[in-house]
Amino acid sequence: MKAFMSWLLTGLLVLSLAQSGIHAQGTQGYNIGDAIANFHLKNVDGRMVSLGDYQLKKGLILVFTSNHCPFSKTYEDRIIALDRKFAAQGYPVLAIMPNDPTAYEQDSFENMKNRAREKEYSFAYVIDETQSTARTFGATRTPQVYVLKQTNGSFILEYVGSIDDSPQDSAGAQRRYVDEAVSSLLAGRPVQSPMTKPIGCGIKWK
Incomplete structure (x- = not known):
């Protein structure tokens, strides 16, 4: 089963790279050191969530993720663990679902609510209905992480990319990029x- 999952994820990665390539071109997004613009997105509890809601935090672990993607499913427990480890230290998780839900029923808002309830998410799980937030960030995949540090009232991009270097198996990770990034920022290091x-x-665009 483990070998099959490895083969499946590898095949899906190749397919997603091909499918998302056209959208990645011309999508500049934020660069390291850029200030992040505010946004307003609907959470699974019905309330609107904005970047401004996190002004009392040291920063934010912002994750573009989804219900249907096998990679997102594999990383789900690791995303939950990041929030449990760092939220109390000032770096909570904010999960954003950027896909067109008509492409996959699993990504519908109702199924987002169900998933958050089943897994007892300790963080907000919001939907990017217009996909404008994903495009502004330059996101191309799920999961894709942006670590933001609050500096003088602005959220500055400090890290972007993968959660770690082992999409198939958490135990096999040699580098835990997001954990390293947040730990460094908390310690005052680059x-x-x-x-x-x-x-x-690849994000499923409308």
């Missing part, structure tokens, strides 16, 4: 690897 290649399914 991020060692501020950019890595996101590994996941």
Whole structure:
């Protein structure tokens, strides 16, 4: 089963790279050191969530993810673990679902609510209905992580890319990029690897 899952994820990665390539071109997004513009997105509890809601935090672990993507499913527990580890230290997770839900029924808002309830998400899970937030960030895949640090009232991009270097198996990770990035920022050190290649399914654009 483990070998099959490895083969399946590898095949899906190749397919997602091909499918998302056309959208990645011309999508500049934010660069390291850029200030992030505010946004307003609907959470699974019905309330609107904005970047301004996190002004009392040291920063934010912002994750573009989805229900249907096998990579997102594989990383789901690791995303939950990141929030459990870092939220109390000032770096909570904010999960954003950027896909066109008509492409996959699993990504519908109702199924987002069901998933958040089933897995007892300790963080907001919002939908990017117009996909404008994903385009502004330059996101191309799920999952794809942006670590933001609050500096003088602005959220500054400090890291973008993968959660770690082992999409198939958490135990096999040699580098835990997001954990390293947030730990460095909390210690007042620069991020060692501020950019890595996101590994996941291509965002399903409208």
